[in-house]
Amino acid sequence: MRVMGILLLDSFRMLRARRLFWVALCLSGLIAMVYASIGFDEGGVSVLFGLLSFESELLQMRAEESKKVYLLVFTNVVVPYWLGLFSIVLALISCESIYPKFTRKGSIDLALSKPPSRLSLFLGKYVGSLLFVLLQVIPFTVIVFVSLGARFGDWNPTVFWAVPLVVLSFSFVYAAHVLVAVWSGSTILGLFFALLVWGGSVIVEWAEDISYQVAYTVPQMGIEFEWDKGDYQEVEPNESSEDFMVRLHGVLDLVRLSLPKTRAVGAQMRSLIKLDSTDGGLQGKGLLALLFEDPDDLVPEHHTAAERRADQRHNVWKDLGSSLLYELALAGFAALIFVRRDY
Numbered sequence: 001m002r003v004m005g006i007l008l009l010d011s012f013r014m015l016r017a018r019r020l021f022w023v024a025l026c027l028s029g030l031i032a033m034v035y036a037s038i039g040f041d042e043g044g045v046s047v048l049f050g051l052l053s054f055e056s057e058l059l060q061m062r063a064e065e066s067k068k069v070y071l072l073v074f075t076n077v078v079v080p081y082w083l084g085l086f087s088i089v090l091a092l093i094s095c096e097s098i099y100p101k102f103t104r105k106g107s108i109d110l111a112l113s114k115p116p117s118r119l120s121l122f123l124g125k126y127v128g129s130l131l132f133v134l135l136q137v138i139p140f141t142v143i144v145f146v147s148l149g150a151r152f153g154d155w156n157p158t159v160f161w162a163v164p165l166v167v168l169s170f171s172f173v174y175a176a177h178v179l180v181a182v183w184s185g186s187t188i189l190g191l192f193f194a195l196l197v198w199g200g201s202v203i204v205e206w207a208e209d210i211s212y213q214v215a216y217t218v219p220q221m222g223i224e225f226e227w228d229k230g231d232y233q234e235v236e237p238n239e240s241s242e243d244f245m246v247r248l249h250g251v252l253d254l255v256r257l258s259l260p261k262t263r264a265v266g267a268q269m270r271s272l273i274k275l276d277s278t279d280g281g282l283q284g285k286g287l288l289a290l291l292f293e294d295p296d297d298l299v300p301e302h303h304t305a306a307e308r309r310a311d312q313r314h315n316v317w318k319d320l321g322s323s324l325l326y327e328l329a330l331a332g333f334a335a336l337i338f339v340r341r342d343y
Contacts, residue, residue: 007120011128015094015135024090024136031082032140035073036147039066067152074144074159075269083137083166084265091132091170092177096191098125099181108343118339126178126331133170137163161272165265172260172323173198175330182334201259208252212310215245220306237306260326261319268316 015021039046046052101107102125111121141162149155176197181190222237240246 007116007124008128008131011125012131014098014128015132018094020090020094021132021135024087024094024132025139028082028087028136028140031078032143035078036143038070038073039151067148067154070148070151071159071273072270074162075273076266078140078144079162079166079269080263080266083133083140083162084169084262087133087136087166088170088173088262091129091136092173092191092194094132095129095174096177096181097187098129099178100185100187100190103182103185103338103343105343112343119335122335122338126174129174130167130171133167134163137166156273158273162269165268165272168320168323169260169262169265172262172327175327175334179330179334179337182337197260198262201256201261202263204252204256204259205261205263208249208256211245211249211252212313215241215249217306217310220309257322258326260323261314264314264319267311267314268319270311271316 034047037048102111112118116124141160144159144162145156148159173194177190177194179190180193181187184190216239219238219241
């Protein structure tokens with residue numbers, strides 16, 4: 001444990017010396033403060049802690065609705081896009097050269113001449129690289145936690161699920177980079193392969209989501225599209241659509257299971273965050289729908305149920321477990337190459 005601590009401290013010092021780390025940290029702090037400054041009241045919405053106010057009948061909200069909007073901005077915008085996309089890209093760029101530089105002649109000779117085993121060295125560099133994302137998401141989540149508590153009296157610890165979920169999302173992508181970087185010694189090849197796997201998995205997740213909507217959600221809402229007229233009509237709700245779309249979704253779901261699930265982090269957050277409410281919490285809730293829904297417009301119960309079922313269709317622990325198996329396979333193979341290679 002002492003050796004691992006020293007290796008992690010060394011990784012932190014390395015990250016601290018990189019300008020990109022501080023740029024990302026400052027951007028995270030700025031976005032977090034803007035997020036904390038948003039408020040909803042009887043008049044509408046305010047930003048920058050009330051310095052700017054916008055009156056709007058659509059945005060007049062009760063406390064419970066305001067809290068949901070606050071959390072949905074976090075789960076549907078901040079987590080998947082800033083923390084789960086841009087922060088991961090910045091982390092990949094910042095950490096891309098760690099293994100190629102470490103395995104170069106001279107650097108690796110010096111490292112192997114010291115007591116830590118090769119496996120300890122590999123794990124120290126791997127876990128240390130995760131510090132980049134960890135140190136971005138922790139302060140942001142603390143600000144969200146304090147903001148919710150100060151505004152609504154809801155000191156909700158479940159928002160801290162963002163920390164492991166975002167760090168794991170980065171680790172799933174980073175494992176692909178490490179494998180190729182250790183095998184080839186090339187920074188560019190490692191980064192290209194990581195982006196290829198990441199992009200491929202996102203496309204598969206997106207395709208699976210679209211196919212599920214067409215195969216299940218739309219029929220359960222009782223909607224039938226008339227493609228030739230560019231219109232739709234309401235019909236009797238059905239459990240699913242035609243067999244072809246159901247089979248297509250089944251195939252895409254199996255492919256998705258074998259890949260890292262990075263796009264699902266928003267749905268995972270909505271599933272894990274708990275609210276003191278009786279309407280199902282955040283699952284099945286859309287940010288724009290909640291912001292602009294007409295209180296006098298009664299949404300059919302089968303529509304709400306279909307949307308919630310779509311949001312709940314993937315078990316969080318199954319998604320995380322299958323993604324971890326993928327990561328263990330790639331990182332394990334990379335460690336095997338590192339341990340056995342004659343440097």
